[in-house]
Amino acid sequence: MKFDRPLSRRLVKPTPGARPRPAPSALENHYRSTSNWLVARLRRRFCETLADDIAQEAYLRMSRIDMDEVRHPNTLLLKVALNAGLSQTRHAASRTRVANLALECDAAEIDAPCPLSRTRRNC
Numbered sequence: 001m002k003f004d005r006p007l008s009r010r011l012v013k014p015t016p017g018a019r020p021r022p023a024p025s026a027l028e029n030h031y032r033s034t035s036n037w038l039v040a041r042l043r044r045r046f047c048e049t050l051a052d053d054i055a056q057e058a059y060l061r062m063s064r065i066d067m068d069e070v071r072h073p074n075t076l077l078l079k080v081a082l083n084a085g086l087s088q089t090r091h092a093a094s095r096t097r098v099a100n101l102a103l104e105c106d107a108a109e110i111d112a113p114c115p116l117s118r119t120r121r122n123c
Helices: 007-011 026-045 048-062 073-107
Strands: none
Touching: 026 048, 026 073, 048 073
16 A cells, blocks of 8 residues: 555644645755764764764754755855864863863962953953
8 A cells, every 4th residue: 555645644633724834945855865974974073972963053054045056065064064063162172271261260379360360351
């Protein structure tokens, strides 16, 4: 027996007055076809725990772009993902530096100014 709809849609009766589900967008189709590939590439470049977060950030950034006008979507997606990953690692390194400087200030028992005060601007 051949069905034209997936099993999950056949089992659920449509709610009267409910709007039909819109057709998938170009980005959604691209996500479905490339998400595993992208996460695998990101795992090679970044740590395994960050790959999923970076991929999600990349698709979020790609949602602002009209996918119908992109000539090489995989290339653009990979570039956006790499930039998102570099941005995340840069921010993490910055947070670590600031936390280490704060610990140095707490641990110092001398009257010297805190090295953290040199990185902050006086407003």
